[in-house]
Amino acid sequence: MLAVSLALSGIVLGSVLLLFSLGLTLIYGVGRIVNFAHGALFSIGAMLGVWLSGQGLPLWVTLILTPLIVGLLGALLDWAVLARIRDRPMVDSLLLTFGLALFITGVLYELGGRNVQIMPIPSALEGAVTMFGLTLPVYRVFVSILAIVLATGLFLFLKNSDWGLRVRAANDDPEMGACLGIDREALMHSVVGVGAALAAISGVAAAPIFTAYATVGDKILILAFMTVILGGLGSLRGAVVAAYVVGMIIVFGEGYFGGQMALMLLFVLVMAMLINWPRGFFGEGRTE
């Protein structure tokens, strides 16, 4: 029975990781930037969500407002900061986003992020349901469903909309895309915006589970890095599979061996996988 309830927790963690990693993958795919500041955006989402719900706003308003605000912030950051280093070697983008992560963490510390803040669960989503002889907290089920719905929506949007077509074109070949008249700057602003919004909504949705503080995103960021490496850098469907694999490994590792051992187990597995399959599950990751 323990195994089944762990598997369900794995799905919850995997769903949060999924939303988070999809943003990371999109930003990487279009801009070739590995965003080290993504964890900080998650923390902003969580803390902003706690603050907004502390102002008396209902959960659904918070869930809409937070990604909107952080998404705009992401687009602004891209326009103001990331755009300065578009044609530089890739090292610069790593350093720059790392600096941004420190900066944002520093600002969050000043805004009360040194203390753990609790986000209350609305009464409608409190309690537990009993399913197949297992009791599940309703809120966790809600988070999983929300994440899966959003991820499906994102995939459908990428498949069917004009914006999605541009993103996929830029993902496959940025230079050819630019030749065909895609405004790379505007596209990148929107992609970073969407990525930031996804990070923020995963942060705020997970806040009642993971709580909120300035460095809450750090652990998620490490797990998400493992996810995108496992799935292959830049591979969206790889990220989907890898998010749940990582979620399961972490939850089962924590359940049977303890929290820190789970992280080590994950790392060893990723290293073992890289020996033979450096391009991820579907072999479509980039190795630049």
Next chain:
Amino acid sequence: MTSSIAMQSKPSSVEMKQSRTPYLAAFILLAIVGATLPLWVTGNPFLLMLASHAVIAAIVALSLDLLTGNTGLLSFGHAAWYGFGAYLAGLLSKNFSAEMVLIIPLTIVAACLVAAVVGAILVRQIGKTFAILTLALSQIFYALVFVLSDQTGGEDGLQGIPMATLFGNTVASSQAWYWLLYGVLIISLGGALYLRTTPLGRAWLAIRENTERASFIGVNTGALKLIAYVFSAGLASLAGALFVLFNGAVSPDVLHWFESGKILMYVVLGGVGTIVGPVFGAALFTFLEHYVSSYTDAWLIYFGGLFVLIVIVAPGGLFGIGRSIYARFKTGKGQTT
């Protein structure tokens, strides 16, 4: 695009020979000023301690530049090796012997062996994947401290490390420590500069500039990258070992990714790939950090902001700025050929 580090300007070998003398003179002068430091700060023991920490930071910065500056592989988790050295040397001196001549070589050998195994997989990756995996590696070492907390002390850190001895003599005075650390720094700096002139160093630079082309002309890129990684890890663990013996205690903070970021900051501030630059970057940063954090709690904001600013405005670091000023100064006098 794939693996090169941005260099501000590359003087041709002829130019380098012409301008080597002033560099060398300035370098020797600075080395002497550094060596005599304990003599003119006798009234201020705290300053000497800060300088000793700066020297340790400089050794770590040098170790990272050995890897990143030479081969273009960007390690985001260099604190892993620094912390590895610190914890291993601390545990050895507590449980085995306080004799530096024994435990420091043991620590370095152990770090090199582990780095060779892990590095064999890591160096197959390049660029972003390498950066991410090294970051993950440092997180693993961080986790390991807590897994083995009955040995390492977990959150409280490793404490009660006995006074280190050198050939049986206890090294206690802060002057002696400073000179010891400074000697290690100068020897490693000389070694790193000498490596640049050897065929090995040349081959590393070839890998940095264009890995594909280097492998086409017959350079065994995988093996050479691994050598750079192992050298770098070994030197970082030496710095860690010296740190723990000097400091007498170590906390898991040395393995945190902020520490990795700080080490990277030293290198970026000084100028990636310049060998000498990161040493000054580390020294400057250590003093800056101390004085800024004594004024404000929010030093992370300044630190992050400075990082962003340097990457955007001066990707060559202090060394790059200095070089372009020097070049402009020479042009102003009309001396350029």
